[in-house]
Amino acid sequence: MHSLDAIILSAGKASRFGVPKVLLPAGPGGVLLTRVLAQALQTADGQVVVVLGREAGVARYAIERWLERHPAVKERVYLVVNPHYAQGQSTSIKLGLRALRNAPGALVFLADMPAQEPGKLAQLRDAIHSRGPQTVAVAAGEQGQIRPPVFLTKKLFPAVARLAGDQGARAVLQDFKERVELVEWGPGPWFCDVDDWPTYQELALTLGWAHESFVPLALEACSVAATKALVDAALASEIVPWLSPGLLLLAAEGETRWLKLRQTYRGVRGIIQGPAQTPAAYLELLRRASLAVLAAETAPKL
Secondary structure, three states, X not given: OOOOOEEEEEOOOXXXXXXXXXXXXXXXXXXXXXXXXXXXXXXXXXXXXXXXXXXXXXXXXXXXXXXXHOHHHHHHEEEEEOOOHHHOHHHHHHHHHHHOOOOOEEEEEEOOOOOXXXXXXXXXXXXXXXXXOOOOEEEXXXXXXXXXXXXXXXXXXXXXXXXXXXXXXXXXXXXXXXXXXXXXXXXXXXXXOOOOHXXXXXXXXXXXXXXXXXXXXXXXXXXXXXXXHHHHHHHOOOOOOEXXXXXXXXXXXXXXXXXXXXXXXXXXXXXXXXXXXXXXXXXXXXXXXXXXXXXXXXXXXX
């Protein structure tokens, strides 16, 4: 039996979210990306290729720190950076498959789908190993629909290589639908795609991430006039650094603090500022800010 290799696609722009969503907290010491990495390593016994894009340096740092705590799997993890990630998902999946070009196939995970269940992943793995000779792919299913994660056999690699733009494997699988084996999982949180703050908040509450302890942030009431230049510059940036609806996350020197605007300005109701000069500092800022917002939004209203 061949070993099972995997790819994690973690190179999206996350422009709809704002901050790099795969770096949001997902349990003590972990982020969404490392949670999916742990799931991939538990499912696949071969190499796991992680394709990075936006904030690749910070993502690499997060993975390296996680691997320090899990040294037994370190040799199985291979990181690649996609310099063309802004051109769409096709560039990332092709890069990942090139890294595994000698493998009989690859199980593809999405880094923003962190609620996979071990038992269901085991079912998928068993189906991959027992697939028939005519099968070109094995995928999780939701009421008969193809969902990630998806195992692509080498037979599909040439078709995937012809993808362009933001097309993913689904575009190829539709052409081979009769030869795709589905492992029905049914509806559930395992198919939850973290595309916005409310979705992340719901997962964080359901899975207990929101209860992680953190150092509270200093709160400061602030006028629009005092923050106008900061807000205008942030909203003019290529990817606006929204943390949650109406709340910006900005780098600044000094202690991390939460500025609450006395009046909403251009859709902004607050700004969290803090040190972010290094990958470690940025991850800490994002972690503290996220946990503070989760705590504030779930606190009982008096």
